[in-house]
Amino acid sequence: MLEIKHIVHQSETTLCIYFGDVIETELALEIAQFTELLRSQMNDLTEVIPSYTSLFIEFHILKTDARLLEKEIRELLSAFQYKHLENNHLELPIYYHPDVAPDLIDLADKNNLTIDQVVQIHSQTTYRVTSLGFAPGFAYLAGLDPRLATPRLQTPKNVAKGSLGIADHQTAIYPNASPGGWSIIGNCPASLYDLKLDPITPFKIGMTVNFKSITKEVFLEKGGII
Amino acid sequence: MSRLTIIRAAPAMQFQDLGRFGHSHMGLSQGGPIDLHAHCWANYLLENDANATTIEISYGNCALRAEVDCLIALTGAEMNARIDSKPVTNWSCHFIKKGQTLQLNYAKKGIHTYLAIQHGFQAPKVLGSSSTVVRNQIGELLKSETQIGYSYNAKSNGGLKRTPSQYIPDYDSIKELRVILTDGQDSELTDLIIKTNFTISQQSNRMGINLTADQPLPPLSGIISEGISLGAIQLPPSGNPIVLLNDRQTQGGYAKIGIIARIDLPLLTQARPNTIIQFKPISLNQATQEWVEFVKFFQLF
Numbered sequence: 001m002l003e004i005k006h007i008v009h010q011s012e013t014t015l016c017i018y019f020g021d022v023i024e025t026e027l028a029l030e031i032a033q034f035t036e037l038l039r040s041q042m043n044d045l046t047e048v049i050p051s052y053t054s055l056f057i058e059f060h061i062l063k064t065d066a067r068l069l070e071k072e073i074r075e076l077l078s079a080f081q082y083k084h085l086e087n088n089h090l091e092l093p094i095y096y097h098p099d100v101a102p103d104l105i106d107l108a109d110k111n112n113l114t115i116d117q118v119v120q121i122h123s124q125t126t127y128r129v130t131s132l133g134f135a136p137g138f139a140y141l142a143g144l145d146p147r148l149a150t151p152r153l154q155t156p157k158n159v160a161k162g163s164l165g166i167a168d169h170q171t172a173i174y175p176n177a178s179p180g181g182w183s184i185i186g187n188c189p190a191s192l193y194d195l196k197l198d199p200i201t202p203f204k205i206g207m208t209v210n211f212k213s214i215t216k217e218v219f220l221e222k223g224g225i226i
Numbered sequence: 227m228s229r230l231t232i233i234r235a236a237p238a239m240q241f242q243d244l245g246r247f248g249h250s251h252m253g254l255s256q257g258g259p260i261d262l263h264a265h266c267w268a269n270y271l272l273e274n275d276a277n278a279t280t281i282e283i284s285y286g287n288c289a290l291r292a293e294v295d296c297l298i299a300l301t302g303a304e305m306n307a308r309i310d311s312k313p314v315t316n317w318s319c320h321f322i323k324k325g326q327t328l329q330l331n332y333a334k335k336g337i338h339t340y341l342a343i344q345h346g347f348q349a350p351k352v353l354g355s356s357s358t359v360v361r362n363q364i365g366e367l368l369k370s371e372t373q374i375g376y377s378y379n380a381k382s383n384g385g386l387k388r389t390p391s392q393y394i395p396d397y398d399s400i401k402e403l404r405v406i407l408t409d410g411q412d413s414e415l416t417d418l419i420i421k422t423n424f425t426i427s428q429q430s431n432r433m434g435i436n437l438t439a440d441q442p443l444p445p446l447s448g449i450i451s452e453g454i455s456l457g458a459i460q461l462p463p464s465g466n467p468i469v470l471l472n473d474r475q476t477q478g479g480y481a482k483i484g485i486i487a488r489i490d491l492p493l494l495t496q497a498r499p500n501t502i503i504q505f506k507p508i509s510l511n512q513a514t515q516e517w518v519e520f521v522k523f524f525q526l527f
Contacts (some may be wrong), residue, residue, distance in 0.1 A: 009510060011406055011485040012517040014455040023450060035251070047250040049453030051477055056453020058250075061514070061521055131451065133477035136253040136362050176363060193253075195352055195364065200252060 002030045002082060004074065009066045013046075013058050017073065020053045025142050028052045028130040030082045032205035037080060042072065050205065051131055087128075087206045092173070092188050094123065094164055094211045095219035099226045100187035107150050107166065107183045118185060119213055121145045127171060127209045132201070137175035137193030139203035144171050156181040162188045162224065164211070175201070186211075189224035229293040230343070232372045233327065236288035239368040241347060244277045244526065246355035246364075250453065250476045257357030257364070258472045260432055261338050261492040263395070264302035266524040268342035271299040271319050271387045276524045278346030279356045281368065286333040290341075292322040296376065297344040301389065303336030303397065303496060317389040336397035336496035348375035359473050361433065397496040404508035405459065405484040418443060419483055419505055424467065428499045432473040435494060437503075438466050446481035454478045457486035459505075469494060487513040489520055 005018045020027050028050070035050040038057075047058040059069055096119040098104050108118045127141035144166065152167045156179045159165070163174045165182025174180055175193035188211075193201050203209075220226070232239070242265060245258025259265030259282055269278045286305040299319045300307055307314050308329045314320050316339075322328055330339060349356035350365070358365030368374070407416055422443065427436035442465025453476060454460075460468045460480040469486060470478070486494060487508050497503065520526075 008409055011455045011457065012488050012510070012514045014453075014485075016452060021450070046247045047256075047453070049251050049476060051450065051452045053450050054452040056455075058453075058455070061518055131477070132251060133253050133451070134475050138253050178361075193363075200249075200254075200353075 002027075002034055002077060002080065004077060007070055007073075013061050015057050015059075015066050015069065017055045017057070018053060019055070023052045023130075025128055025130055028142075029128075029206050031055055033082055033085075034077065034080055037076060038073065041076060042069075044069070049133070051133070085206065087208055088204065089208045089210075090202055091210050091212055092190055093214040093218065093222060094186040094188050095214055095216060095224055096122070096164075096186040097216065099216070100160070100163070100219075100224070101185045103153070103165075103183035104185045107148070107185055110150060111147060113147065118148065121148055122171070122185065123211045123213045125210070129203050129205050129207045129209060132203060132205060135175065135178055135193075137201035137203065139172060139192075139201070139209075141171045141209055142169070144169050150183050152181040153183060159184060160187065160225075162190075162192075164188055187219070187224060189219055189222035230296065230374045230376070231291045231293060232368055232370055232374065233289040233291055234287070235368055235370045235372070236283045236286055236330070238282075238284035239288060240282050240358035240360075241279050241349035241356050241365060241368070242282045242358065243279045243346075243349075243356045245357050245472065246353055246359070249353055253476050254353070254362055254364075255359050255433075255473045255476065256456070257355065257359040257362075259338075259340065260472055260495045261302055261336075261340070263492040263520075264338065264340045264496075265342075266526070267317065267389050267393070268299045268301040268340040269346070270524060271301070271317075271389065272297065272342055272344045274342060274344065274346055276526050278342065279349045280340045280342040281347060281374075283330060283339045283341060284333075284337055286330050286339065289327055289329045290374075291327045292324055293373075294324050296322050298322060298328070299342045299387075300339060301342075302339040303333040305330035305333050305339050307331075315388070317394050319387050337498060338496060343376045345376060361473055395493060395496070397493070397498075400493045400497045400501060400503065402504050402506045403490045403494055404487040404513065405505040406487060406510050406513050407484040407507050408482055411483065415444065415446075415483070416507075420507065423502050423504060426494075426497055426499050426501045426503065427466075430499065432471055434471055434474060435469045436466065437469065442466060443483070446483075448479045449481050451477045451479040454482075455485050457488060457491045458482050459484050459486065471495065487516070489513065489516045 044064040049056040131140040159180040164186040167182040245256040424437040
């Protein structure tokens with residue numbers, strides 16, 4: 001059951017509600033679902049950002065205040081019950097190849113695996129979206145096989161659009177070119193952030209995701225760039 | 227449609243309204259004017275809504291030609307503005323006749339100038355806002371030869387207004403910024419934060435301002451990523467803080483030592499690289515009171 005550990009009134013217009021201090025997929029999903037409830041029930045909020053263990057809130061300072069909000073949120077939470085939902089599933093094509101993956105060989109070496117083994121392990125796992133953030137369309141995916149877990153790079157570098165990366169026990173795709181410190185093992189030719197679409201990204205917290213290994217020909221056909 | 231033409235673009239010129247709210251959970255930055263105080267005054271002088279689109283001009287050196295008569299306001303950094311050859315004052319409204327050119331020099335005091343026009347510039351809206359956020363691929367920096375639209379032909383030059391001098395900051399004399407310190411913070415760290423001199427680094431942009439401490443602060447362990455407030459002061463392992471601004475990432479995992487009072491934030495964003503600043507504590511109550519006054523005065527939201 002979702003329980004408030006503590007609430008911090010951070011600034012004039014923001015507060016952060018903490019529900020735990022350990023990253024657990026289930027907790028992240030509960031917080032995300034509670035966030036949807038807040039969003040639908042409360043009009044005085046300008047931002048509601050769920051994370052693994054917390055919920056960040058920015059509010060209209062002329063319409064409400066932190067104390068009143070806190071009371072309302074506690075009331076909503078006491079009536080909230082997490083429902084296991086059948087979540088949508090997304091399959092994304094990935095070209096796993098050093099052509100587009102500068103760190104694939106290194107990551108395989110570090111983990112005493114062959115490239116084929118890395119691809120096989122990574123593409124046979126089902127992941128879950130636990131958080132959205134960093135940049136638009138960037139989804140943190142939990143469930144990485146421990147055999148692939150690899151620390152962040154020492155120094156961030158420029159990463160190409162669509163790059164599939166690994167950092168510690170997470171995996172994610174950079175929807176656009178960006179500086180980044182994750183080890184890049186492949187590239188996804190599908191668009192993951194498009195302002196013309198509603199919603200602007202196919203990812204949603206709770207959704208399951210898997211990756212399908214594709215050939216160079218298919219990658220190029222789908223608009224991938226080498 | 228009436229137009230201004232950018233004859234020569236500044237290094238960074240971009241459309242900004244109050245910002246894009248309600249999309250941070252998708253990873254979108256809010257954007258919005260990096261100096262909200264100057265943006266709001268520019269619109270206020272023209273009796274525009276505070277959310278009317280202005281052009282944020284950073285570092286200066288640009289020229290715009292009026293294709294029809296128009297009424298504009300300039301606020302923020304001092305850029306020695308001229309209309310044709312005639313110098314015009316900052317923090318004021320000015321009438322520009324068809325064919326005249328508004329020229330801005332390099333920024334002398336402060337960094338960012340706001341150019342507002344009666345009824346606001348016509349800028350494309352994305353998710354309800356015209357704010358440019360380059361790192362989210364929303365809008366782009368304005369280039370030379372761009373024609374900018376606005377919806378009104380000014381007919382008179384009566385009623386020109388100026389910002390009263392007590393509301394005009396001296397961006398060259400910024401030394402202290404008030405900070406809402408993180409609740410329950412170690413008192414030794416708090417003492418250190420207050421005593422330390424911080425230098426504003428060249429490595430600063432609309433995402434954040436990097437500060438170099440004269441003695442690096444003791445490193446704090448990271449936290450589980452969470453949403454970040456505007457003006458939050460992160461302390462990465464280097465011991466040199468980063469103040470997060472309008473185009474910040476939506477979540478972060480560095481510990482925070484405090485949050486700059488909203489009312490003081492424009493003083494930081496206008497302070498030039500190599501300026502030395504200190505932090506001074508302010509209570510959340512006091513900061514809130516001052517912020518509410520500002521929000522009420524400009525009728526924000």
